[in-house]
Amino acid sequence: MKLKNSVAISDSGFIFNAATGDSFTTNDTGRFLLSLLKEGHDEVSELVERMIDHYEVERELAEKDVLDFLSLLQQWHLLDR
Amino acid sequence: MKTHVTVAVTGLNATDNPGPGVPVIRALRESTHLSDLRIVGLVYEHLEPGIFMRHLVDKVYTLPLPSLGTDALLARLQYIHERENIDVLIPNYDAELPNFIHLQERLSRMGINTLLPSSDQFERRQKYQLPELAQQVDVATPATATARTLAELGHALARTGYPAMIKGRFYEAYLARSYEEALGWFYKLTAKWGVPVIVQQHIQGTELNVTALGDGTGRLIGAVPTRKTYITNMGKGWAGVAIEDDEIIELTRRIVRELKWPGGMEVELLRDQRDDTLYLIELNPRFPAWVYFAHGCGQNHPEALVRIAMGQQVEPFDDYHKGKMFVRYSWDMVCDLKDFEKISTTGEL
Numbered sequence: 001m002k003l004k005n006s007v008a009i010s011d012s013g014f015i016f017n018a019a020t021g022d023s024f025t026t027n028d029t030g031r032f033l034l035s036l037l038k039e040g041h042d043e044v045s046e047l048v049e050r051m052i053d054h055y056e057v058e059r060e061l062a063e064k065d066v067l068d069f070l071s072l073l074q075q076w077h078l079l080d081r
Numbered sequence: 082m083k084t085h086v087t088v089a090v091t092g093l094n095a096t097d098n099p100g101p102g103v104p105v106i107r108a109l110r111e112s113t114h115l116s117d118l119r120i121v122g123l124v125y126e127h128l129e130p131g132i133f134m135r136h137l138v139d140k141v142y143t144l145p146l147p148s149l150g151t152d153a154l155l156a157r158l159q160y161i162h163e164r165e166n167i168d169v170l171i172p173n174y175d176a177e178l179p180n181f182i183h184l185q186e187r188l189s190r191m192g193i194n195t196l197l198p199s200s201d202q203f204e205r206r207q208k209y210q211l212p213e214l215a216q217q218v219d220v221a222t223p224a225t226a227t228a229r230t231l232a233e234l235g236h237a238l239a240r241t242g243y244p245a246m247i248k249g250r251f252y253e254a255y256l257a258r259s260y261e262e263a264l265g266w267f268y269k270l271t272a273k274w275g276v277p278v279i280v281q282q283h284i285q286g287t288e289l290n291v292t293a294l295g296d297g298t299g300r301l302i303g304a305v306p307t308r309k310t311y312i313t314n315m316g317k318g319w320a321g322v323a324i325e326d327d328e329i330i331e332l333t334r335r336i337v338r339e340l341k342w343p344g345g346m347e348v349e350l351l352r353d354q355r356d357d358t359l360y361l362i363e364l365n366p367r368f369p370a371w372v373y374f375a376h377g378c379g380q381n382h383p384e385a386l387v388r389i390a391m392g393q394q395v396e397p398f399d400d401y402h403k404g405k406m407f408v409r410y411s412w413d414m415v416c417d418l419k420d421f422e423k424i425s426t427t428g429e430l
Contacts, residue, residue: 008404
């Protein structure tokens with residue numbers, strides 16, 4: 001579950017895939033997760049732990065949010081297969 | 082090195098289906114190598130918007146329509162050359178290129194430099210020759226057939242299936258979902274552009290385009306791949322973004338090497354949305370109308386073309402700004418009727 005090298009993320013939550021020209025916007029939570037992926041933290045369990053620490057949310061909710069977001073990134077072709 | 086250069090440019094129809102002339106001139110005007118530049122616009126119609134862009138074009142002359150043949154064109158160019166002493170001529174329309182290609186040696190003897198393909202090179206990238214070229218450069222291309230008659234149209238559609246793209250010999254392409262639709266486009270396109278029409282399998286995917294420049298030895302001088310992000314109902318890209326795609330750059334390099342292409346070129350590609358396969362759709366034998374964007378990305382292709390045509394040594398560009406985007410707009414110019422009167426009555430402005 002690695003973010004493609006061609007994906008750039010700005011502080012405003014703007015995402016640009018230089019390989020396809022696709023662009024997206026995301027909210028603060030999405031930007032938080034993308035920054036972790038960009039830094040190479042790509043284990044689901046680690047992303048969930050970071051979500052719990054950062055946002056002080058229930059584990060169940062953090063897991064659901066992380067999996068939903070990764071599924072969205074997959075759908076947008078932003079992850080390496 | 083000569084810095085005073087006169088460049089003649091065609092394709093000043095900056096309309097909603099724009100020609101490349103005005104973008105070529107804009108890129109030349111921002112050249113860092115050609116400091117003392119005179120631009121001569123060559124036009125076929127009196128309302129080509131570039132005629133009235135006096136800040137870009139120093140002088141304008143009308144040309145005889147391509148259908149009048151090479152003798153009429155040569156006579157007109159001799160007249161213009163006596164007055165302007167043209168160093169380089171850049172034709173920008175597909176339909177006029179055969180005449181200029183035919184005349185390129187004569188023009189060279191007159192002192193007018195061009196960077197144009199030979200007739201053979203021009204023919205090898207024609208739409209109906211594309212499957213053979215695609216095989217030579219190792220890229221997929223949609224099933225393609227030509228049709229000069231209704232019987233041939235039926236055979237071609239049997240090969241491609243539906244939906245199919247029905248394309249004019251020089252310009253325009255329409256989607257046909259049935260034989261009846263294909264028949265309508267066949268009549269429309271043959272009436273406008275003659276035969277054959279090209280029937281091509283329709284691929285669903287993302288349109289990707291490259292503006293490229295070859296120096297005629299097989300060397301790729303520059304290439305900027307772009308994805309259209311806004312397409313008008315005429316199928317024209319009204320916005321686009323420069324993308325990073327090594328596969329496309331390498332394919333462009335193989336095409337330019339295989340054809341030993343001299344001059345500007347636009348490579349039209351589709352990436353299949355089902356499996357990411359890259360398909361070669363068309364090879365246009367001149368710069369695209371968005372060529373100014375290549376300059377915006379760090380590769381001034383028109384400037385490099387002029388320098389190569391004048392025999393200067395030009396090194397290939399090795400990079401471009403990925404993630405730059407362009408957005409077109411339309412602009413109402415307020416013009417003096419006297420200018421229109423002058424170009425209409427004297428053929429010069």
